[in-house]
Amino acid sequence: MFKNSSKIMFIIIVMMGTMMAVSANSWVNSWMGLEINLLAFIPLMNDTNNLKSTEASLKYFLTQALASSILLFSVIMYYMKMNYTFMMEENQSIKMIIMTSLLMKSGAAPFHFWFPEVMEGLSWINSLILMTCQKLAPFMLLSYIISKSFSIMISIMTITIGSLGGLNQTSLRKIMAFSSINHLGWMLSALMINSNLWILYFIFYSMLSASIIMMFNTSKLFHFNQLFSNNNSIMMKLSTMINFLSLGGLPPFLGFFPKWMVIQQLSINNQSMLVFFLMVMTLITLFFYLRMCFSSMMINHQNSNWMINVKNSYIVKIYLFNTAISILGLPLMTSMFYMM
Structure with a gap:
């Protein structure tokens, strides 16, 4: 009871730190919000059932502390030369340093090396927080100082690493960690065009990631070979396949809608080469999604007669609900988009 209440308290503090960083009117206050977020998330990472949680906590702390030190150093340099505002058109070098620290905090390439290793030592719930909530504050701060040329370079590197890794x-x-890195490249490309566009992409990405991680958490899946084990029903495998294809952005699933919006806006802004690169690298991501799905669906297995009834299974109902959202989401969102 006490353990659950302490976790809830730390989650609330993490959210407060994020809100403080996002709503701050100076870089020092934003830095303080990021530090509160960091110090509250580290106790959540400790898990007695996972021997790698201590190592993951240490790696996360060292990386985030380094990024925070770079951010604070660059902010002090900025305050020595300019006024207390977010606008930095007159000093590009400090602007790049601040962007580098924020990209390191979010796990974008080439500052991504800590992200998969930390994910390996976390539970699925903490992994979801790291993949979604922990990226919100750095990206909101990036929106104030975004540089088009630097963002294009980082987006290409991030999508390449996320696809090939x-x-x-x-x-x-x-x-899921490398998938998150790949989606970071899409969100950075969206942020370069429109601040509201990356928020739309982030919401859809969070929904799809939450549905997949919820399935993994309830079924206690952690490795590739568990996807085609005897304990998993064909309904769960089909639902996992559909949600993975939706996360990869394959039409006609829901995950294609935010990618469609990003592709449309980039094409309008004469970024055709970036669009081509994004789509080619996303095909590689879909390849290892399909590799997992086809392996789990096509390998022969036998279902035991004593397995739980599919119709009365609470877990299977959750799978069916997530699958229905992934299948029906794109037509509904498309119709709403054209009605607006």
């Missing part, structure tokens, strides 16, 4: 992985947490 997941090819040889057998751990589901590392696969």
